[in-house]
Amino acid sequence: MLFQEQNSYEITSYIKKSKVAILPVGAVEAHGPHLPLGTDNYLAEELSKKLADEVGGLVLPTLPYGQVWSLSNFPGSLTLSNQTLTNLMVEIGESLFRQGFRIMTVINGHYGNAIALKEASRVLYEKFPDCKVFVMFYPGTKEIIRNVRESTPVHDSYFHACELETSYMLYLVEEKVQMEKAINDTPVIPETADVTPTPWSQFTKTAVLGDATVATREKGEKIISVALENMTRMIQQAKDELGC
Secondary structure, eight states, X not given: OBGXXXXXXXXXXXXXXXXXXXXXXXXXXXXXXXXXXXXXXXXXXXXXXXXXXXXXXXXXXXXXOOOOGGGTTSTTOBOOOHHHHHHHHHHHHHHHHHHTOSEEEEEEOOGGGHHHHHHHHHHHHHHOTTSEEEEESSXXXXXXXXXXXXXXXXXXXXXXXXXXXXXXXXXXXXXXXXXXXXXXEOOOOOGGGGTSOOOGGGTOSSSOOEEGGGOOHHHHHHHHHHHHHHHHHHHHHHHHHHTO
16 A cells, blocks of 8 residues: 555554555666666565555655765766765654554665665664664575576675666566666676775776676566565564564
């Protein structure tokens, strides 16, 4: 159910029945020639809708801006500071819990948001210890990724506009993908990039980190299905613990 489509006369009963708020958080940034700037928003939003169907949650309007420092030099990229994003998330969370939600689930579509979202979840935990905050970024998918991936990853932790992310898009919002423009760009990321500030423009001109040409809808469905199963299990367990 979409939160913003309800009215104020009925929303209280929906909150009491559900207790689960699902907030898609994305970003606006370069994703190569084949994916739109709003890729992270589309992924977070569509995955949130699927999760809501499984757990009976209410999907909030997507927060479409994120921390995009690494790609801020690329055309179309818009960025917030970690502090701004953290403050936004804390204030949204405060509103949700005071409205009667017991579980806040953030579906993160952009890896760069992780630090700010984790900090916000800690602040909310201290303010509302009887409530639960989740920050989800395709949890528990390492094994299935190893099984379906054809290309060699360029980094141990993150991925971008590559086989994986393009496959997710093909599964969740295929109409937004221009596969005829997909490219294979496998840059060498210096080891210092993990230990010192390094704009991605220093090692890629395309903002593509890998081979997007081998992406398929089937790969995306397999990985997303595992992530969805894991998210559903964790939220259902939290609902049981909180008596929702």
